[in-house]
Amino acid sequence: MQFTLFEAVIWSLVIVLAIIIVILIFYLKILRRNIRVKEKNNIKYREKIEKLLIEYIYAEEEGELLSIKQKAIIKQFKKGLVSKRKRIIITETFLQLDQQVAGHMIEQMNSLYKKIGLLNYAIKKLRSKQWHIVAIGIKDLRHFKVKRVRNSISKLINHHREEVRREAHLYFIELFGFEGLNFLDNLKVPLSEWDQILLLGEVENFEYDETLDLKKWLESNNDYVVLFVLNIVKLFNRLETKDTLIDLLQHKNAEIRIKTIDIITHFEILEAKEFIIQRFSEISDKEKVAFFKYLEKVAEIEDAMFLIEHVNNTNFEIKHRALKILKRVDVNLYNKLEKNSEDAEYNRIIDYLDVSYGV
Structure with missing residues (x-):
């Protein structure tokens, strides 16, 4: 049967592709076999390293800097470091075992890490052009x-x-x-x-450390540093930073100002109250809400008129807190408030406060 040139080309391609597929199947089988063998060897070598590490830790002899057995183990480790594959396994095993020991054993592990030369490889990683290698080194x-x-x-x-x-x-x-x-x-x-x-x-x-100077970081030009150190101020109750905290209420970054109000609330710093009230109209809604949370802890009867100014605030949370605080600091003035307003939210808050706290 005669084939046209086109048919001949098609059949040739089919035969070539079939051969390629067969070759790839054999290659994949060999590759999978090599991976299994490599993994098996890695597990075997990891077990060997774990055994050597344990032997090293317990081979210490009193009065000796290094026992004969420990010196022999160090030589085996150094021999393994020549291979990149084995070096990775040794490092991983060190890290894993180091988390399972304590006290003097940790010191032995750290000392061995340096003695066998792993330290030099870690330092070398710091000079790598690959960022992930640098991170691993650190x-x-x-x-x-x-x-x-x-x-x-x-x-x-x-x-x-x-x-x-x-x-x-x-x-x-x-x-x-x-x-x-x-x-x-x-x-x-x-x-x-x-x-x-x-x-x-x-x-x-x-x-x-009581001598640690946090003020320099609270005055940092890096806003992220300021936010981080504010957390430390709160965590360790560093009330001596009070004056710096009040200065931060004027910081250009609103997130820092809000965080500062939170810290001031935590410390109940009374000096901040009048300062914020004077510039209340200039601050953001989030700052205003944070300030009313502060007032919940420190407000007194002399703040009643300020609270009255905000019982009809358009922000529901400010309105609710203003009414709640007013009821606490000056119940007589609160009772004189209009009980039925055109503002439905206002009415619901009044009803809730009267039911919850008593009319």
Whole structure:
């Protein structure tokens, strides 16, 4: 049977594609086999490293800097570091086991980390052009509490990648405690809300240093630093920052002003009341709501006339709080208020307060 040229080309392509498919199937089978073998070898080597680490920890001999067995184990580790694959496994195993030991064992692990040369590889990562490698390097150094690279990591606190900055910030907090907060002096980039939560989580674990000067950071040009330090002020009840807090009520950043009102409410700083009342018409609605939350704690009978001015405020929350506070500080004046207004919200609030707190 005669094939046309077109049919011949089609059949040739079909045969070629069939051969390619067969080759790919064999290649995938070989690839899967190699992956399984590699994973099996990795598990076997990881088990070996875990065993060596445990043996090293318990091979310590009294009066000896390093026992004969420990020296032999160090040689095995150094031999494994030549392979990148094995080096990764050794590092991961160190990190995993270090979280399961305590006390003197942690010191032994940190010492071994340096002795076998893993420290040098971690420091080398700081010079990588790949941001994720840099972040891993900082994390390793932080985990094994390597303080002598402080100057190198200080250059990374304003890194263009948030992940690298986060690791650098945690490094200073975890290794140097409140002294580590000095990295804030040179911080020029944003400090995300998530970063602040992480850092505050670490700060909470420390015994507070009464000599720490928070004022310089409350006056920082970096708004993110100011917001972060305001959280520290509240966390550790640093009432001596009162004057600086009152100054922050005029800050250009509304978020800082709102946060400051929250701190002032926490401390119940009376000096702030008249200051805010005088500029009440200039501040945002969010600030006004925050201020009325503050008044719920500190308002007195002399504030009754100010409260009267806002019982018909267009903002429901301000209106509700003004009526609620007025009923508390001057019930006689509250009882003289009109009980049935054209404002339905006003009427509902009055009804609620009268039922909840008694007419």
